[in-house]
Amino acid sequence: MVNLRMANESQNRIDAALSGPETRLPDVLPTKGHVIGAAQDPRDVTKHAPKIRVDKANLWYGAKQALFDVDLTIHERSVTALIGPSGCGKSTLLRCINRMNDLIDGVRIEGKLTLDGEDLYHRDVEVEILRRRVGMVFQKSNPFPKSIFENVAYGLRIQGVKNRALLDEIVETSLRRAALWDEAKDRLHESALGLSGGQQQRLCIARALATSPEVLLMDEPASALDPISTAKIEDLIHDLRERYTIVIVTHSMHQAARVSDRTAFFLNGVLVEEGKTDQIFTNPQRKETEDYVTGRFG
Numbered sequence: 001m002v003n004l005r006m007a008n009e010s011q012n013r014i015d016a017a018l019s020g021p022e023t024r025l026p027d028v029l030p031t032k033g034h035v036i037g038a039a040q041d042p043r044d045v046t047k048h049a050p051k052i053r054v055d056k057a058n059l060w061y062g063a064k065q066a067l068f069d070v071d072l073t074i075h076e077r078s079v080t081a082l083i084g085p086s087g088c089g090k091s092t093l094l095r096c097i098n099r100m101n102d103l104i105d106g107v108r109i110e111g112k113l114t115l116d117g118e119d120l121y122h123r124d125v126e127v128e129i130l131r132r133r134v135g136m137v138f139q140k141s142n143p144f145p146k147s148i149f150e151n152v153a154y155g156l157r158i159q160g161v162k163n164r165a166l167l168d169e170i171v172e173t174s175l176r177r178a179a180l181w182d183e184a185k186d187r188l189h190e191s192a193l194g195l196s197g198g199q200q201q202r203l204c205i206a207r208a209l210a211t212s213p214e215v216l217l218m219d220e221p222a223s224a225l226d227p228i229s230t231a232k233i234e235d236l237i238h239d240l241r242e243r244y245t246i247v248i249v250t251h252s253m254h255q256a257a258r259v260s261d262r263t264a265f266f267l268n269g270v271l272v273e274e275g276k277t278d279q280i281f282t283n284p285q286r287k288e289t290e291d292y293v294t295g296r297f298g
Contacts, residue, residue: 045078045261051215051245052097057111059092066092068269079237079246081260083253088266090249094217098134099127135208139220141200143192148184151192151203155211170210178206179236198229205236216240218248222255234259253293257281265289
């Protein structure tokens, strides 16, 4: 597990410097008629301030509509899981939050998305600054062909951070937060491509954390990993939620139940149901939700 006390103390100094600029679920899905039991201790994160609001969001890829009137509130210092079958709009919504959809030709968005009350699509929003505040970890790990150190320091160098002592501190803190420091501290200047798949994914998380984001988006971050590496990523998410707002897309019902505070179920571009994770998995209000989480479809 991450030494959070040490990392928190270091992160406070870093933030100040940069401010100048369990019970596990069964291994198989339950049989028809039985709903998965949520695994983690329930937290009422609705007491936390809203971090992200999605109001009547609609999105089109050309003539094809992918999201329909989505309303969703995501609270700070929480983990929200987006679940649903392939093509239901989960990743599309995720990419709306840091405007990755801007890079796709023919995309049109209506509605409103806000971060701390600020309209993400206002003409005055600087997308580069937004993406520093909203980091993203993709399904496939994508380390740069550089050293482990330079991978983590990359975003900081782009921001103009040159102080070597500060870079050293941020790299160490980020690797500690990503539960990778003990495995990487003696090989910081070796190629990141020599890491295992699970280590590369944690390196990408460290790289995202290095720029001190407020929100961390994760698009199926463990889908290509073995069970041991997946467990490390899930433990990491559990630790990071004390400081960051995390939104994770996952096809694993068990993973959603283990790591998230709240869960949103999507189907055909529609947000069917959202609520506390234990409620979604033990007492869903919509039949479509129950059918999905019990494995009747999807």
